[in-house]
Amino acid sequence: KVAIFVSIDQLLETDPVNISSKLGRSVSVFKNGEPGKIIQDINQTRKDIGEYLFIEELGLIGIGVNKSKVEQKLFVVRKSTEGRALPESVAVPQIKKSVYNKIVMITGGAQGFGEGIARNLFKLGANIIIGDINSEKGEALVRELNEQKTPNRALFVKVNVADPISVDEAVAEVVLEYGGMDVMISNAGILKAGSLEEMDPDDFNMVTRVNYSGFFHCTRSASRVMKLQNRYNKNNYSDIIQINSKSGLSGSKKNFAYAGGKFGGIGLVQSFALELISDRIKVNAICPGNYFEGPLWSDPRDGLFVQYLEAGKVPGAKSVAEVKKHYESMVPAGRGCQPEDVVKAILYVIDQEYETGQAVPVTGGQVMLK
Template sequence: MDLAGRVAIVTGAGRSLGRAYAIALAAAGASVVVNDVDADAAAEVVTEITGAGGQAIASVGAVGPADTAEKLVADAVAAFGRLDVLVANAGVLRDRVLWKMSDDDFDLVVSTHLRGTFTTGRAAAIQMKEQASAGDTRGGRIIVIGSPAGQFGNFGQTNYAAVKAGLVAMARTWSLELARDGITANAVIPIALSPMTATIPAYAEAYERFLAGEPIPTELRHDKGLGSPEDVAPLVVWLASPASQEVTGQAIGIGGDRLTLYSHPAVIETAYADGGWDAAGIDAAWRATFAAQAQPSGPPSRREG
């Protein structure tokens, strides 16, 4: 996948998944704006990219405010002349069960993930649309980062599950709004050993072994679809490339040895009552038809035990 001549912004690119995305995009030929709230981490990634012969600059700031988003796009244009790809990756966790979650826990996650993706997506779309209006036919790529929590829900993650579900809906909406200008919008649903997955008790030991350089067991890579950040990066490269120009509005999962296409929400069953429904009729319809098709909550890995 040749990304020569293309310019990408990756938010939250100082470590883990974001770092893997930035390095992979640069290795494919893209010039990369490495964003992170940690200036030293961003600088290290830039050094790694340029040391390997790639092009990159750092743009430091916490995503969320419109000013940060506009500066990211301005930095990309000033350094490399254009913008082709946005990978909206930056995120935080503040896990608590509902009755213990504070307003601050909720607001920080919403501001970083949902508002941060909205403001960076808006700024990127404006620049990409301007390029299209000037006759550029290369289009653009907006890639948001979801989570299985947003697809299935997850215990203790009211805030995180809500924003990750919202990001998929956001990408699907943008796929409609931006299609005329050749700009695609897709969601990547990664499953990877990272500081975030390390907070999940079932994966804490696996993460420590991964950091120690041990190979990820086959039962995790294949059966659970859980791998390294580098296992996720090829999907981001493909979605950033001309090869995926017809792919938009999709939620695509990747992790370890597994590649997954998630469905859009779909109507499972429908029933009708002439003149409308009363509560007793709803109860009867539920027991007779709907109950057998009720959808479980929680990630498949939890349901599988």
């Protein structure tokens, strides 16, 4: 459906009976509640949700914070529709699919697990937002996905998850483009291996800012939108999913910066889950095993195979090939984890309305819950 953007001041100053004429088209802003109560709620949460609201025919959907983008979008909508609503761009299938036509943001989505997750969810009909600091790879992936001419669409937004302002702006851009957010997949992460004597404090802090604090920033920004959506849609559930690691379930020798952040991430997952379930926002973690083919492991300059060889994590290993062989031999299932394995776990936690605060291992039996 086509969206309308309107400032909160305009809502507060307008007689609810005449809101349609004020917006320039018919719109049932107050379908799901008493006008006075909704306006009161909006005013009370004004500091949290920003200065602009995103509204469509069925009610209040999300937020916007960039006035110029809001005004530009409003002009385009009015000009293109001439007061008439456009048809749905994607028809709802008879068989419900868990992510079909949902709005899914994936941080760190330009490569590695994030890219694989994005490709698989796009195939299932999700509208995908690739959030990444790497514009070149992110934009290339979005172009490739959109060239498939499917009803769902992909969007790239540049974001640095270590910067809360960058995350806020990225989420606002998603809302302006799509009208809300159904799923936030916090996948962006970095790794610096080394012993206590070798680890530079700046490297440790950088890993912590991205892997630990970044998840907090993503959850805070996304949950604001999801709370607002769910307040006016009592049957709706939203999902925040951290792509954690098996290193969040079991310690990792000479890899404490990464493992510590991942252990802490599960603590955040459980705490956020307790806080947000009353808003029908589920928070879960997926803990994958090693994706040996991804750049995190196989990058010839900074990959884990290279880092672990240099850090001496595999006694006696003289080459990257020997390090890789060692890690492959540690997986009972006989192979590394693939993006398809992770996506199956993602679909489970989205489908399951009665599950929150969980850390789901996808490790081929390498790490088992106790």
